[in-house]
Amino acid sequence: MNRTPGLSVRIKLTLSYAGFLMFAGVLLLAAVWMFLLRYVPDRAMLYNPDDRPRNGVFPIRSALLDVFAPRAAAVLAFLLVFGLVGGWLLAGRMLAPLIRITSATRMATNGTLSHRIRLPGRNDEFRELADAFDTMLARLEAHVAEQRRFAANASHELRTPLAISQTLLDVARADPNRDINEIIDRLHAVNTRAIDLTEALLLLSRADQRSFTREPVDLSLIAEEATETLLPLAEKRGVTIETHGNITPAIGSQALLLQVVTNLVQNAIVHNLAAHGTVWVNTSVHPTTVALTVENTGEQLAPELISTLTEPFQRGTERLHADHAGVGLGLAIVKTIVLAHDGTLTLTPRSTGGIRITVELPAMPPHADRQPTRR
Numbered sequence: 001m002n003r004t005p006g007l008s009v010r011i012k013l014t015l016s017y018a019g020f021l022m023f024a025g026v027l028l029l030a031a032v033w034m035f036l037l038r039y040v041p042d043r044a045m046l047y048n049p050d051d052r053p054r055n056g057v058f059p060i061r062s063a064l065l066d067v068f069a070p071r072a073a074a075v076l077a078f079l080l081v082f083g084l085v086g087g088w089l090l091a092g093r094m095l096a097p098l099i100r101i102t103s104a105t106r107m108a109t110n111g112t113l114s115h116r117i118r119l120p121g122r123n124d125e126f127r128e129l130a131d132a133f134d135t136m137l138a139r140l141e142a143h144v145a146e147q148r149r150f151a152a153n154a155s156h157e158l159r160t161p162l163a164i165s166q167t168l169l170d171v172a173r174a175d176p177n178r179d180i181n182e183i184i185d186r187l188h189a190v191n192t193r194a195i196d197l198t199e200a201l202l203l204l205s206r207a208d209q210r211s212f213t214r215e216p217v218d219l220s221l222i223a224e225e226a227t228e229t230l231l232p233l234a235e236k237r238g239v240t241i242e243t244h245g246n247i248t249p250a251i252g253s254q255a256l257l258l259q260v261v262t263n264l265v266q267n268a269i270v271h272n273l274a275a276h277g278t279v280w281v282n283t284s285v286h287p288t289t290v291a292l293t294v295e296n297t298g299e300q301l302a303p304e305l306i307s308t309l310t311e312p313f314q315r316g317t318e319r320l321h322a323d324h325a326g327v328g329l330g331l332a333i334v335k336t337i338v339l340a341h342d343g344t345l346t347l348t349p350r351s352t353g354g355i356r357i358t359v360e361l362p363a364m365p366p367h368a369d370r371q372p373t374r375r
Contacts, residue, residue: 017087097126113141219248245283268296298354
């Protein structure tokens with residue numbers, strides 16, 4: 001933004017300090033002069049040595065003014081010089097932390113996010129500003145690193161189906177006698193996976209930008225809808241789904257929260273025991289929050305693996321490309337949607353195998369008069 005050049009803050013503070021000091025000096029000299037005028041007579045009779053009045057009077061106030069005026073002017077001149085010099089030094093000392101913050105801001109603008117101000121001294125307004133700026137830089141650096149890592153992973157994941165499609169097309173062109181139906185089926189599967197990945201990326205971006213409408217919802221109804229949709233998949237894999245919970249009112253996006261429950265239940269079904277697995281879906285109400293808990297049976301998971309599952313393109317088991325294997329964004333989407341709803345996501349391994357995932361969201365305020373959406 002182009003701005004007209006102006007005086008620096010240091011010059012403005014210097015002029016302010018000097019002006020205030022001059023104003024205080026003028027007031028002080030005016031008070032002294034008023035005091036002198038009150039107690040010093042205007043004129044006085046002159047007496048000779050033999051105590052007889054001499055003819056004429058002596059003008060005391062005019063003589064006092066002749067003496068007082070030049071000295072007052074000298075004092076004001078000294079105060080002006082002292083105010084300018086002292087104000088300049090004092091303003092520089094006061095603005096030194098701001099100069100460091102400005103320097104760090106320019107470095108951040110140029111892409112250097114690892115720099116920190118670390119302003120020394122006791123806590124005051126400048127220290128609070130510097131500490132807040134350091135915290136912002138740390139979060140921004142972590143966010144940029146995460147975005148770069150995500151972009152690299154997304155590029156790799158998107159390049160894979162495109163490379164496979166190119167290979168299949170080259171094979172079909174080189175071997176005209178090859179079964180076209182087989183190639184078409186494989187191209188369809190690869191294209192479907194690419195579409196799923198693209199839609200997941202778009203959903204992730206939408207949730208991260210919080211570009212959605214909040215409305216009263218019932219997590220228990222959303223959980224029922226998600227489990228009914230995924231029931232055929234559970235039956236196919238021999239997994240039993242158990243759902244519990246009462247009415248669980250919250251505020252959020254019906255579509256996005258349905259995506260959260262669907263992703264969690266689908267992951268719980270896919271990453272389960274080979275046979276006779278179980279998935280538990282439970283909703284509960286707390287004083288200020290509502291909770292959705294999805295847990296399943298399965299293999300023992302290490303705590304260090306649990307902490308990485310919400311990262312994009314991370315999977316708890318080997319990379320599968322079968323039905324409903326996902327694109328590696330399921331829990332990343334869940335985490336982004338939950339954070340966009342001002343909630344928390346907690347993943348803990350079960351002692352008997354499997355994982356427990358808990359989503360906590362702010363409860364619907366008591367004064368909300370709208371009923372949760374039923375679909």
